[in-house]
Amino acid sequence: MTLHPVPTPGAGSRVGGLDSRDAAAIKACCAVGYSSDLVSLLLGDSYHPGGLSLTRRLLDTLDLAPGERLLDVASGIGTSCLLAATEYDVRVDGVDLSPANVALASGGAAARGLGNRARFHNGDAEALPLPDHGWDAVICECALCTFPDKPTAAAEMTRVLRPGGRVGITDLTADQQRLPTELTGLGAWIACVADARSTEDYEQLLHDAGLRVARVEHHRDALDRMIHHLWARLDLLRIISRERLEAAGVDFARVRPVLGAAQAAVRDGILDYVLIVAEKPA
Numbered sequence: 001m002t003l004h005p006v007p008t009p010g011a012g013s014r015v016g017g018l019d020s021r022d023a024a025a026i027k028a029c030c031a032v033g034y035s036s037d038l039v040s041l042l043l044g045d046s047y048h049p050g051g052l053s054l055t056r057r058l059l060d061t062l063d064l065a066p067g068e069r070l071l072d073v074a075s076g077i078g079t080s081c082l083l084a085a086t087e088y089d090v091r092v093d094g095v096d097l098s099p100a101n102v103a104l105a106s107g108g109a110a111a112r113g114l115g116n117r118a119r120f121h122n123g124d125a126e127a128l129p130l131p132d133h134g135w136d137a138v139i140c141e142c143a144l145c146t147f148p149d150k151p152t153a154a155a156e157m158t159r160v161l162r163p164g165g166r167v168g169i170t171d172l173t174a175d176q177q178r179l180p181t182e183l184t185g186l187g188a189w190i191a192c193v194a195d196a197r198s199t200e201d202y203e204q205l206l207h208d209a210g211l212r213v214a215r216v217e218h219h220r221d222a223l224d225r226m227i228h229h230l231w232a233r234l235d236l237l238r239i240i241s242r243e244r245l246e247a248a249g250v251d252f253a254r255v256r257p258v259l260g261a262a263q264a265a266v267r268d269g270i271l272d273y274v275l276i277v278a279e280k281p282a
């Protein structure tokens, strides 16, 4: 979990309870934050708890058949898409708001000779630049929690899915009433915590978008492991490259209490990581 500069309040129309200018700023800030070298130093290639083993679990639950079309919404640097194309023999599209991530993902596909089976597009999850009913399955890993207008994003996933298709999300859940102050406010948005919802809220969101929830799994251990991993990486980076990281804006004094609060929140059941699969009626 990382913290990045946050937008100042604006005066636009309302989007998902937020001022529209704040919503746009949060999205832009999130895309920039998740394109930084620091994030890949801290998180590796897979920007979600559970890494590739949880991605494989998600893809297994979607029961993908060879040749099917899979869309990854907020595909980051393309790691899950490339795994799906190579291990599950599906054709994949990824959409991400960050042009830098899209470029890295496209480069990764070309380097692996997957250029004709893995395509990456720059775009917003709340207005996917893709036609209706074109995909057999859609995944979205650790990103729905950051979208300011979640109902629109869920409706977009449903729109691009063929009848009978499946959506699989993995995401952070939070009991917002019990969240410690270190993990609240706009400052925690890009850390995925500030607008994370309960499992029931995500289920309702998918239901309201016209999907039928078929499976719910809790993966709190994956979140706990990710926070331990972040502590370890930060400690190492502090030893080997403190000055450069501080020059790049990392405030160790500020990050450590946030990680500590996150670890306690996981232990107390305030934060969790959930996998949900839902189907679009045939």
Ligand SMILES: C[S@@+](CC[C@H](N)C(=O)[O-])C[C@H]1O[C@@H](n2cnc3c(N)ncnc32)[C@H](O)[C@@H]1O
Binding pocket: 027, 030, 031, 032, 034, 035, 045, 046, 047, 048, 073, 074, 075, 076, 077, 079, 080, 095, 096, 097, 098, 101, 123, 124, 125, 126, 140, 141, 142, 143, 146, 147
């Ligand atoms: C936590 S990372 C997850 C990336 C990838 N799903 C993974 O698990 O490795 C969040 C990603 O969402 C992207 N993102 C944020 N807001 C977005 C939006 N509104 N539309 C599309 N992508 C978005 C960011 O650029 C970033 O790549």
